[in-house]
Amino acid sequence: MLKKLLVCLFILTNSNHVKSSGYDVFSYGYFDYVRWFNDGPKADEAYDFRYERRFGNSVFDIGPESENFFYLKPFAGIELTSDSASYLIGGVYLEDNLGTLFVGKKSNFLLTPSVGVGLYDDGSGKKMGNIIQFRTTIELSYELESKNRIGISLGHISNGNIGHVNPGSEILNFSYQIPFN
Numbered sequence: 001m002l003k004k005l006l007v008c009l010f011i012l013t014n015s016n017h018v019k020s021s022g023y024d025v026f027s028y029g030y031f032d033y034v035r036w037f038n039d040g041p042k043a044d045e046a047y048d049f050r051y052e053r054r055f056g057n058s059v060f061d062i063g064p065e066s067e068n069f070f071y072l073k074p075f076a077g078i079e080l081t082s083d084s085a086s087y088l089i090g091g092v093y094l095e096d097n098l099g100t101l102f103v104g105k106k107s108n109f110l111l112t113p114s115v116g117v118g119l120y121d122d123g124s125g126k127k128m129g130n131i132i133q134f135r136t137t138i139e140l141s142y143e144l145e146s147k148n149r150i151g152i153s154l155g156h157i158s159n160g161n162i163g164h165v166n167p168g169s170e171i172l173n174f175s176y177q178i179p180f181n
Helices: 002-013 033-039 098-103
Strands: 022-031 046-055 071-081 086-093 109-121 132-143 149-158 169-180
Touching (some): 033 169, 086 132, 109 149
Antiparallel strands (some): 022 169
């Protein structure tokens, strides 16, 4: 497993996508936040720490060239919880300027939906029913004058019913995003 991970990291860091522009995303939030709202704080609550590298190059384009929203771009990341769970993920994201989307004039607000698949290790955290987990996320971010961004995202991790149980988990994160070249 470790050899496969090292090979994947080597390929990822030596691809054309790494030499492109994009964003390093640092997030902090709450893992399984819906349970917290339903049951209140518990001794087994978990905090979520996430790092993603979002590459600026499009993997492939869908739709008209004039619509940036239809460019699927890759990302890779790792997510860790305060109860030792870990999630190594890769996937694609779309990014659109909300001003352009709704009123035809660029604004500082961006909408970023994403979907990915990865390997999950429960640690001492929530038992998710399978090592393979899928994640969908929607994020709203604001671009600062420095081109850094702040954002809030809602995500859902689940095994898509390929495991013997599928409890799923919702994640609420706040992020700080730094551009890279």
